[in-house]
Amino acid sequence: MPSLPADCLSIIFMHFYNDLTTLYYCLLVNTSWCATAIPILWSNPWKYHHELLSNGCLSNDHKRSTHVEYQSLLLLKTLSACFSAESKQFLLNYGIRIDLDPPLFNYAKYCRSLDTYDIDYMLRKAQRNHLCFYTEDTRDFLGVEVYRLFFHQSSKIARLTISHQLPRIYSQIWFFPDTLSCFATLKELSCYEPYTIDLNLLKYIAGASSNIRKLSLDSKLYIHYDEGLIDLIQNQNNLNSLSINNISYGLWLRIANVFTSGNATSLTHLYLKSFDTCFPVLGISELRNLRSLIITCHEVDWSGIANACFPFLEILEFGRYFPSLTILASIISRTNKLLKRIYLSNYLCADPENSGMLFHAIIDFCPNLRYLSIPFNSISDETLEDIRHLLDSCHYLEGFSLRAQYSVRESMEYDKRLLEGDILFNLFIDHAPNTLCNIKFDYSEDEYETTLTFSYAAIKSFLMNWEKQKRIKLGLFIVIEDFNMHTHELHTIEDMLYEYRVKGVLETCKLIPKSPLIFSVRAEDWQRHSKNDTIGFIGLGQMGFRMANNLYTKSNFSLVIHDINKSSIEKFTSLHSTTISQKPIYHAKSPAEVARKASVIITMLPSSPHVKDVYLGKDGLIEGLDNQSFFIDSSTIDQSVSKDVAQKVIDKGARQIDAPVSGGVVGAEAATLTFMVGASTEADFLKSKPYLTYMGKNIVHCGGLGTGQIAKICNNMLLAISMIGVSEAMNLGIKLGIDPKLLADILNTSSGRCWSSDTYNPCPGIMPNVPSSKDYEGGFGNTLIAKDLRLAVNAANDVQATIILGAITQQIYNALSKSPDYEKKDFSSIYKWLNERSGNK
Numbered sequence: 001m002p003s004l005p006a007d008c009l010s011i012i013f014m015h016f017y018n019d020l021t022t023l024y025y026c027l028l029v030n031t032s033w034c035a036t037a038i039p040i041l042w043s044n045p046w047k048y049h050h051e052l053l054s055n056g057c058l059s060n061d062h063k064r065s066t067h068v069e070y071q072s073l074l075l076l077k078t079l080s081a082c083f084s085a086e087s088k089q090f091l092l093n094y095g096i097r098i099d100l101d102p103p104l105f106n107y108a109k110y111c112r113s114l115d116t117y118d119i120d121y122m123l124r125k126a127q128r129n130h131l132c133f134y135t136e137d138t139r140d141f142l143g144v145e146v147y148r149l150f151f152h153q154s155s156k157i158a159r160l161t162i163s164h165q166l167p168r169i170y171s172q173i174w175f176f177p178d179t180l181s182c183f184a185t186l187k188e189l190s191c192y193e194p195y196t197i198d199l200n201l202l203k204y205i206a207g208a209s210s211n212i213r214k215l216s217l218d219s220k221l222y223i224h225y226d227e228g229l230i231d232l233i234q235n236q237n238n239l240n241s242l243s244i245n246n247i248s249y250g251l252w253l254r255i256a257n258v259f260t261s262g263n264a265t266s267l268t269h270l271y272l273k274s275f276d277t278c279f280p281v282l283g284i285s286e287l288r289n290l291r292s293l294i295i296t297c298h299e300v301d302w303s304g305i306a307n308a309c310f311p312f313l314e315i316l317e318f319g320r321y322f323p324s325l326t327i328l329a330s331i332i333s334r335t336n337k338l339l340k341r342i343y344l345s346n347y348l349c350a351d352p353e354n355s356g357m358l359f360h361a362i363i364d365f366c367p368n369l370r371y372l373s374i375p376f377n378s379i380s381d382e383t384l385e386d387i388r389h390l391l392d393s394c395h396y397l398e399g400f401s402l403r404a405q406y407s408v409r410e411s412m413e414y415d416k417r418l419l420e421g422d423i424l425f426n427l428f429i430d431h432a433p434n435t436l437c438n439i440k441f442d443y444s445e446d447e448y449e450t451t452l453t454f455s456y457a458a459i460k461s462f463l464m465n466w467e468k469q470k471r472i473k474l475g476l477f478i479v480i481e482d483f484n485m486h487t488h489e490l491h492t493i494e495d496m497l498y499e500y501r502v503k504g505v506l507e508t509c510k511l512i513p514k515s516p517l518i519f520s521v522r523a524e525d526w527q528r529h530s531k532n533d534t535i536g537f538i539g540l541g542q543m544g545f546r547m548a549n550n551l552y553t554k555s556n557f558s559l560v561i562h563d564i565n566k567s568s569i570e571k572f573t574s575l576h577s578t579t580i581s582q583k584p585i586y587h588a589k590s591p592a593e594v595a596r597k598a599s600v601i602i603t604m605l606p607s608s609p610h611v612k613d614v615y616l617g618k619d620g621l622i623e624g625l626d627n628q629s630f631f632i633d634s635s636t637i638d639q640s641v642s643k644d645v646a647q648k649v650i651d652k653g654a655r656q657i658d659a660p661v662s663g664g665v666v667g668a669e670a671a672t673l674t675f676m677v678g679a680s681t682e683a684d685f686l687k688s689k690p691y692l693t694y695m696g697k698n699i700v701h702c703g704g705l706g707t708g709q710i711a712k713i714c715n716n717m718l719l720a721i722s723m724i725g726v727s728e729a730m731n732l733g734i735k736l737g738i739d740p741k742l743l744a745d746i747l748n749t750s751s752g753r754c755w756s757s758d759t760y761n762p763c764p765g766i767m768p769n770v771p772s773s774k775d776y777e778g779g780f781g782n783t784l785i786a787k788d789l790r791l792a793v794n795a796a797n798d799v800q801a802t803i804i805l806g807a808i809t810q811q812i813y814n815a816l817s818k819s820p821d822y823e824k825k826d827f828s829s830i831y832k833w834l835n836e837r838s839g840n841k
Contacts, residue, residue: 202228241269256283329361359386373401399438536598544604546668595624660712678708727831762831771826779826
């Protein structure tokens with residue numbers, strides 16, 4: 001096999017730069033491979049120590065530290081073997097004997113990265129282990145020779161980091177004769193502790209280096225010698241990245257003058273941090289090629305970038321104080337739609353009423369956004385709508401962070417909706433792009449010490465839906481003052497999160513309370529079954545009984561129930577008698593008592609008069625509500641009645657939605673119902689979803705109040721028409737001699753397929769566990785379907801809509817509802833009625 005050229009091997013091996021094991025194996029193949037791998041491994045000899053410490057390759061911290069220490073000793077021993085005879089003699093004069101033969105390769109010449117901390121760490125570990133020397137003075141002499149080795153042997157230092165305070169004896173190392181040629185190849189320079197730098201060093205580097213691309217400096221003590229820094233910046237031909245921490249007002253003005261003088265075209269990354277008051281951002285508008293702009297300052301005069309244009313900007317981050325929304329939106333609109341990351345830190349100093357301006361700019365000009373982090377001091381319905389549009393528009397969004405900031409506007413009226421995490425969860429379930437994998441809600445700055453309601457039910461529902469949609473693994477972070485999770489929820493939350501991590505739904509999940517005491521609160525210190533622990537349910541008929549059962553068994557809520565039929569109450573409590581001690585079931589004597597015991601109340605009632613009586617009558621719900629009450633009416637009633645009742649509830653300070661259902665008794669039993677929700681706000685719809693999820697499979701927002709009822713009567717009219725159609729087809733086919741089950745199979749795989757044929761077939765013996773196989777007992781009664789059809793016909797008359805089949809179907813079911821033999825039967829008994837009219841009993 002012919003050997004590959006050395007330059008080709010080098011290109012291949014560079015792909016293994018981060019694969020230490022593979023490169024080590026390459027050393028063992030042959031001399032050529034070894035000679036190619038060695039320069040790559042030694043380009044940064046401390047790189048692998050850093051990875052070992054950070055990645056946790058070894059089982060515990062002590063083993064990792066011991067292993068790194070051992071590697072440091074081997075590294076120093078190898079470097080010492082590379083010392084020149086002159087250096088060895090110099091060290092011998094100070095009692096340091098090095099009797100090591102020169103190695104096969106001169107390793108030091110391959111080094112391209114130096115960090116003063118790494119070298120000092122190596123020397124300190126050697127001193128600790130009494131390797132050749134015993135005092136700090138002798139250690140420093142050895143250190144000087146290590147630096148001399150690198151500067152003498154390596155002429156291509158590309159990265160220099162001065163991140164450790166060096167002894168005074170080291171000051172001479174920067175001015176060794178060979179150092180100047182090493183600095184000529186510098187591409188990156190970082191100085192994190194500037195007080196360790198000789199006053200002339202920056203000028204010295206400025207004179208030697210003209211191709212530095214990345215410059216990171218802490219300018220804390222540059223006040224008296226910033227001339228060197230100005231020279232260093234001004235002398236670079238291709239400076240791409242500039243990062244200055246603790247920059248002063250005066251120093252920035254001098255740097256800005258460099259940019260305005262024409263040295264701005266190459267700069268693509270700028271990071272500034274300052275503690276000065278009214279820090280000006282002059283000169284930044286000249287940096288038109290910026291790809292990232294990060295400014296973290298206490299107070300800033302933003303007028304310098306009010307009209308700035310950054311057509312290539314990809315990263316935009318501002319700290320505690322950032323521009324007005326007008327300036328911010330203007331900057332975003334001039335980015336040529338390339339922004340991928342927007343991070344706004346702690347305090348929103350703009351009018352919250354104009355937050356839509358920011359959202360609209362992001363929606364219109366950030367189609368490629370990957371990460372967004374923004375603070376709020378209020379979330380209105382308009383803001384929720386803006387977030388929804390943003391999630392719908394940013395198809396590549398991977399991370400979203402939302403932080404509440406009450407402290408910004410202490411005079412602002414407190415907005416309770418900000419506290420309902422259920423709303424935010426459901427917003428992300430319905431509208432988040434498939435790329436989203438990190439969500440963070442941060443309420444740690446809540447100065448009012450209120451709580452964000454992230455209930456167990458909300459988190460569980462969120463994760464169930466995330467899993468159902470087969471999304472990618474999620475990182476979920478919640479940082480809040482307190483969790484509004486009650487005693488039994490606190491005991492189960494960790495198990496639930498672990499379950500979803502095992503399932504692969506969660507990559508990680510952190511619930512971070514501002515105070516850890518939340519998890520040490522004793523159970524007896526809580527009101528064990530508070531109003532927020534309990535859901536109210538009124539109406540335990542055929543549908544309501546099964547819905548309430550799913551709600552109770554699948555959630556961690558206690559239940560308070562009411563029904564005028566005492567036998568239904570007794571049946572329900574008897575069914576769950578073994579679990580009463582864990583999650584009580586209260587029997588309320590009136591709807592008003594239900595409202596006093598529960599903050600969320602669901603009603604499932606037969607007709608409009610029943611709903612009006614339960615809500616508005618004597619001892620009705622309206623007499624027991626407060627401003628925390630939230631009502632979900634799943635009854636199918638007249639739209640006008642629904643809206644009228646809801647408005648009276650809202651006028652009393654509570655909230656209400658209509659959420660009629662489809663799916664019948666079978667769907668109620670299996671918790672696969674479809675809820676058609678009419679809600680006046682998106683927030684009300686989103687709040688209802690966690691509760692409805694326990695009882696249904698599809699939850700659809702139809703529009704404002706009453707629209708759920710519209711969808712329901714249209715659906716039920718079609719349902720009744722199709723049930724008659726299926727009954728007639730089955731009756732005809734059987735009379736013509738075809739096998740009933742075969743005919744049903746054909747219908748269910750052909751164009752005649754519908755819910756009445758494949759899920760609720762009206763012919764006895766076709767399907768088990770449906771009313772037709774139980775003599776049409778239970779299920780959806782003829783009286784109820786007749787009522788729904790009457791609502792549909794009346795609504796059609798009101799708007800002059802023609803419904804020929806609907807009107808005929810209403811007449812048929814009206815007749816059945818008045819027949820003593822069919823009044824209490826399921827509406828699929830139409831098949832039996834047709835059979836009897838055909839002459840069969």
